[in-house]
Amino acid sequence: MLQEMEITSPNGITSFIGASTGQWKVLSIKTIVGSALPIVDYVSTVKGVVNLDLQSTSSWIIKSFTSNLRYTKRDEKQELNEKSRTLGNPEFNHAAMIPIKKSEAWWQLAQDERRKIFEEDSKHIQSSTRYLPFISRQLHHSRDLGEDFDFVTWFEFSSKHDEEFNSLCYTLRKTEEWKYVDREIDIRMVKV
Ligand code: HEM
Numbered sequence: 101m102l103q104e105m106e107i108t109s110p111n112g113i114t115s116f117i118g119a120s121t122g123q124w125k126v127l128s129i130k131t132i133v134g135s136a137l138p139i140v141d142y143v144s145t146v147k148g149v150v151n152l153d154l155q156s157t158s159s160w161i162i163k164s165f166t167s168n169l170r171y172t173k174r175d176e177k178q179e180l181n182e183k184s185r186t187l188g189n190p191e192f193n194h195a196a197m198i199p200i201k202k203s204e205a206w207w208q209l210a211q212d213e214r215r216k217i218f219e220e221d222s223k224h225i226q227s228s229t230r231y232l233p234f235i236s237r238q239l240h241h242s243r244d245l246g247e248d249f250d251f252v253t254w255f256e257f258s259s260k261h262d263e264e265f266n267s268l269c270y271t272l273r274k275t276e277e278w279k280y281v282d283r284e285i286d287i288r289m290v291k292v
Pocket residue numbers: 168169170171172180198200202224225228229231232235237239251253268269272
């Protein structure tokens with residue numbers, strides 16, 4: 101079992117694993133932009149770096165870690181804390197894993213320029229906080245681990261809110277921020 105294969109992580113690393121068995125059954129994998137990821141039947145999340153046995157039976161593994169906030173202001177953080185739901189809610193039977201890579205132009209910007217595009221221009225936080233009561237989420241960072249993606253975003257929600265989640269993705273993908281997205285894969289899953 102996956103749980104027996106994980107290695108205790110000293111640094112909060114999570115590995116996202118695409119394989120022929122796992123915790124979440126894949127419903128669809130759509131390439132939004134950039135090169136595709138190999139199609140898999142299941143996705144699992146494992147704390148730590150996975151061992152060689154699991155690596156050899158997986159189609160892909162993306163390592164990531166959770167980190168401090170970069171762009172969120174105090175009042176926004178307070179609202180997020182008040183409204184956010186924890187992952188693992190038994191009623192939230194659907195999940196979305198959306199790995200994203202941003203362009204070199206994005207990373208060449210200064211922090212204040214990125215914040216302006218992210219929130220003042222694109223309203224990433226302002227337009228998405230209203231979804232928090234029924235979508236739980238976790239942002240993971242991969243860029244500093246040298247992975248092919250800069251972020252792995254993970255969401256859990258009830259299947260009755262699929263359309264709201266689609267609508268949120270549609271809104272975000274039309275923003276100025278998304279002009280800097282070079283690669284994005286949208287993986288939808290149902291809990292096994
Ligand atoms: C459920 C509603 C959502 C909320 C409340 C939300 C909120 C946030 C917040 C507060 C941050 C900034 C973290 C920081 O300060 O460093 C962030 C970053 C990010 N979000 Fe969302 N988000 C939501 C949905 C989404 C969706 C649907 C996607 C993908 C389609 C997405 C992709 C990202 C990415 C890639 C980042 C990292 C941006 C960067 O650092 O350049 N978010 N989100």
